Amino acid sequence: MSSEKTAPAEPLQYDEGYGTQIGVGPHPEPWPQDDRLDPELLAHGDRRNVVDEYRYWRREAIVADLDTRRHDFHVAVENWGHDFNIGSVVRTANAFLAKEIHIVGQRRWNRRGAMVTDRYQHVRHHPDTADLTAWAAAEELPIIGIDNLPGSVPLETTELPRRCVLLFGQEGPGLTEEARRHASLVCSIAQFGSTRSINAGAAAAIAMHAWIGRHARIEGPPAR
Incomplete structure (x- = not known):
């Protein structure tokens, strides 16, 4: 697994009103070689409610990373x-x-x-x-x-x-x-x-x- 940081695409414009899109759009090619990343998110963008560090990551990869430092x-x-x-x-x-x-x-x-x-x-x-x-x-x-x-x-x-x-x-x-x-x-x-x-x-x-x-x-x- 690569430890190289993911360079996210340009952030989408954020509006404080409800129902608007947040996150990032499709990742520019060539895509990073990192098995934590989800090809679907790389191709279509990532608008989930996650911090920027986890943009394009698979859900299972995010959970695994959080598991290494959860509180007691x-x-x-x-x-x-x-x-x-x-x-x-x-x-x-x-x-x-x-x-x-x-x-x-x-x-x-x-x-x-x-x-x-x-x-x-x-x-x-x-x-x-x-x-x-x-x-x-x-x-x-x-x-x-x-x-x-x-x-x-x-x-x-x-x-x-x-x-x-x-x-x-x-x-x-x-x-x-x-x-x-x-x-x-x-x-x-x-x-x-x-x-x-x-x-x-x-x-x-x-x-x-x-x-x-x-x-x-x-x-x-x-x-x-």
Whole structure:
């Protein structure tokens, strides 16, 4: 496999409105000799929701590359009512490179907000919280619930374990009673306004970024 960087075609014009094309067009010939690249994308262009580093790469090659540097936290989401926020949580988990994503409850979940980022993640299904708990125990991973509940501890002053499962409930009801019982710890997010709660997808992003701030290796300005 060649280690030579791919020289992408000229980027397509990007419009902040929805429904517009992003990415790059067909790659100029001769094409680079690299088995990570997809001939179909080279021929027709790559307009997927991926960073420029992965333009023209096969999906399997992208996943394999991400697997070499995934972080040590997992993300679990309760899915009892087909919550549309799950897609947003999955997209954020991809952005912060979670080890795996766990869907607890219904197997089918609302993928719209994920923007196809689930294709580049490992997604595992658990029929109920007990199954998630058994899996986490076998992997020696503490489950950290995220919810503003009586007895919860502030996320802002809590040292999150490097290896853990961050468990999120659904919009509205939050974590189920069973999830609360199985969690090793429940962390709350500090709020200062009048609203009773913040959006579940936003809460998940805050919690994942808290893990990143404590454990991720940050080198220089973001290149991705």
